[in-house]
Amino acid sequence: MDSHALTIEFPEYVDKIAQLKQQDTEFARMANEYHKLDHQIAGLESRNMPISDEDFEQLKMQRLRLKDEIYQRLLNGLG
Template identity: 40%
Template sequence: MYGEHHDLRHDLPEHEDAIHALKISNAHFAKLFDEYHEVDREIRRIEQEIEARGDFAMEDLKKQRIQLKDELLAMIRAHEIAEGTN
């Protein structure tokens, strides 16, 4: 859906504690988290026609968002396994 937020806390509420812990303890996770949300904001701006981009650029951004989300989720799951909270 256009303009839909894909905030990780919204998409993954069951992992909120792990997300918070990783954001404050893991600089790489925090960097990817910020990058993910920047890409998501850019996609929403294009969808809302605030910014103009071609279809290929939009698809590239969506692929980047999926890749970042997959990487972040893998880190979240590894953290939860290590902490015994999964």
């Protein structure tokens, strides 16, 4: 089970992630939602997925879309 935490996904943006979490409420909301999704997916993976494959894939796609939005904010955001 691999972690997909933002600081692992974007190690070059660790400082900027922290800065944006403090200064940009929308970024903080997205980062929090991403963290919750990642935690939920990791939990399902560790319990051999007690949900349908389709629902699991939807969660993963939701996490991926959010990750893309966060990356765009990192590129275009503050700092």
